[in-house]
Amino acid sequence: MSEDLQTFRPRARAWLAENMPRAADATAGSTDGRDDEAWVRARELQRILFDGGFAGLCYPKEYGGQGLTPAHQRVFNEEAAGYEMPLLLNVPTFSICAPAILDFGTEEQKQRYLPGVIRGDIVLVQFLSEPRGGSDLAGAVTRATRDGDVFMLNGSKIWSSNAYAADYGLCLARTDWDAPKHRGLTMFVVKVHQPGVEVRRIKQVNGNMEFCQEFFDDVPIPASEVLGEVNGGWAVASRLLFHERTAVGGGSPYVSGPPGVERSGEAAPDLTSTARAGGRLGDPVVRELIGEDRVLERVADQLAVRVTEGIRGGELPDSTASLLRLFMATANVRRTQIGLEVAGPRAVAWPTDEFRDGGSFGVHFLFRQGSSLGGGSTEMARNLISERLLGMPREFAADRDVPFSQVRQSKTS
């Protein structure tokens, strides 16, 4: 039996007050991918949580976690509002990569990585998408060629958030070119900083640099770093995608920090203070927009609770997680629009010292589609919902059951 919530909450509250530093504002610690110090700080904060017995609340005790329930994590996160938290580690390390190691890792792999993750010593990243195309993930052409106990990795991965700051990547590579595409893939745990791996950072439209591209040139990977089965990598990738959809939709039980912040990576500026600064807070139309923004924020959280509890209790199938991903993206599109409308001219021209109050709504708007692309496009989510959840016929695929070596590829990649 885990500790009941009535005693957990005051214990968490007291511990936080005693041990965690107060955050300068609600977005402190979120990433813009430009600040290496933030990563050092996130690892320190994680270590404080670990030393206090509040790290990895939903991870099993044998791997350094606390073996508690998602409800405990939610309570902790509510209590953690206003404190500095290691938000950078939430996605993908805690909410996507480590859960997949928990799902598929050998006992030895779990012991090798999970306690380090929970202590803040190990940061993980996903190496999934390739320059040849994002949605057709199973068409990966990064190759891992076996030579005895070692696989040699060659190719390139892209859109891997914060890879430059990570220690290990979960890398999907092709190990059998004669099998149909889903059956010739293997998942590897790859050390990021080693000879043969080059990490380049990509500047995004909002100026952030969290995205990366990696180039692998004859990188040796020990066979003991295969996660799951050789040529069984798609099962692992599917599980990563499940965790990713859950995380992107705000439903992960493995994140620490105030609700709302962990999903966006970069929290939007405050709507109410923006309206006030622009002298528009009394405008009934603006108030309706503020209300609508709040409604979308609350419903997103409520849907996350419904879906995660429903999946956990066996009342909803795993594929329901795609709903979260789609809802979050469409809500974000609308909320970004509302931000632009409420900020008005201040979204496009602002005093330097008020960037957070008005102007950044404009910058936020530039990156609006990011939430409809990252974590799998919303088009793919709609395919999944209609096909897996509603059982509608699958889209035609020219590469189904065809040896991958015979599948037609883009003329340029």
Added chain:
Amino acid sequence: MQLGLNADQQLFRRTVRQFLEREAPLTTVRELTDDPAGFDRGWWRKGAELGWTSMLVPEKVGGGNLSGEGLRDLAIVAEEMGRLVSPGPLVPTNVVASALAEASTVDNHTEVLAALLSGDAVAAWVAPPPGAAPTVTARATDGGWVLDGTAEPIEAGAQADYLLVTASTAEGLTQFLVAVGAPGVARTPLDSLDLVRRFARISFDGVTTSTVVGVPDGAADALERQLQTALVLQAAETAGAIERVLEFTVAWAFDRYSFGRPLASYQALKHRFADMKTWVEACHATATAATVAAQERSADAAELVSVAKAYIGDRATEVVQDCVQMHGGIGVTWEHDLHLYLRRVATNRVTYGTPNDHRRRVADLVTADGSGA
């Protein structure tokens, strides 16, 4: 539907569903179209026997529920009634029954309460939408009060036996229990969009009463509580309605062939179904959250019922209209059942405050308490 229900609640859901399918199928709903009351009193008494009127009332005054969480239990009934666009004054009768049961003056209302619980009487809730002042006034006289004014549209106003009237007085907001036969009460049925949900204009012309519910100027909190109850039941009913509409529209997409393929095989349509599925689940999520918050009387209950209303109000009508589009021409005929649902969700969208009213209420709540400032 609500998730995480216990075994008793799941059994109760099946019982309610079977009862409604047997006793009030859509053919019955259509037959009631020309019935002035829009529901059958004998049928309503049977529902009352199943507990439809007693869930929000404590046992010591004759009520009772399944789980100790009466509002969650009653939301099950509302959801199931939404699935079959059922007749019956579920919201006003329960709102009034719980108001009487919770009032400090409950001992003065036991007779009326008993009649409401047994289904022998039904009640209407005469209250302004959120943010608006009452259109009925009351002034104190020797030994009683005199009510004047007109309120509309009042659900089941012409069918009700009793009215719980919110009036502004010199003392502040005050609620009164008025029998519809009292001299000066005039009720005019209105034409209504829903086939079986009736509304009326009720005017009070020097109506005298001595039956205050609670205390003079004590009604603001009670009114908020009543609004929360009404919005929770409305949200659950609407979520049930669109769940059912999406079910039969998905089935239609599998059965209907064009160009030698089922509609369900077209990606352009699959993607719209994916959106609708997401909206329906989100409606359930916010309806449940509002139910739990109101049940537990959480600090954010006022906000969460308005969040649910604002979201579901908008989304539900869009889902049903999109399902009309998926059906093609048959969807805009009287013959097809879609319009029964469209009438209900459109009615629910605009009663007890519109989505915009509730977005402003949410803004008032979040900008007042500092959380948004």
